[in-house]
Amino acid sequence: MPPAASVKRSKACHQSVQAFYCQVEGCNIDLATAKDYHRKHRVCECHSKSPKVIVAGHDRRFCQQCSRFHDLSEFDQKKRSCRRRLSEHNARGGSHRQKHSHLIPPCSLLHFMKKGNRWTSF
Ligand SMILES: [Zn+2]
Ligand SMILES: [Zn+2]
Numbered sequence: 001m002p003p004a005a006s007v008k009r010s011k012a013c014h015q016s017v018q019a020f021y022c023q024v025e026g027c028n029i030d031l032a033t034a035k036d037y038h039r040k041h042r043v044c045e046c047h048s049k050s051p052k053v054i055v056a057g058h059d060r061r062f063c064q065q066c067s068r069f070h071d072l073s074e075f076d077q078k079k080r081s082c083r084r085r086l087s088e089h090n091a092r093g094g095s096h097r098q099k100h101s102h103l104i105p106p107c108s109l110l111h112f113m114k115k116g117n118r119w120t121s122f
Pocket of ligand 1 (some may be wrong): 022023024028029043044045046
């Protein structure tokens with residue numbers, strides 16, 4: 001019987017005292033007023049754009065493609081998307097364009113442009 005009562009109590013407690021902090025070491029920013037995106041991934045806006053942060057004692061960077069922290073070795077220089085994602089995209093797009101340079105379906109071209117804009121705008 002007690003389970004029902006305790007669940008109810010902890011739930012109410014959880015809702016009222018829920019706190020989100022940036023997971024980067026040394027950062028004490030309360031994410032209560034941050035965007036849902038940053039709260040969900042427990043990173044403040046500033047650190048989601050930092051080229052290098054410390055998480056759990058390791059050098060990390062927030063990947064904007066995967067929405068998570070990766071090791072710095074996964075990135076090229078100043079890129080904010082990990083190399084794996086970029087190379088996947090480039091390999092597919094490159095071979096596709098070489099074979100069908102005169103015949104690109106409108107939808108895939110749009111997709112490609114959209115991605116390009118996203119990278120350059122950051
Ligand atoms: Zn932070
Ligand atoms: Zn990534």
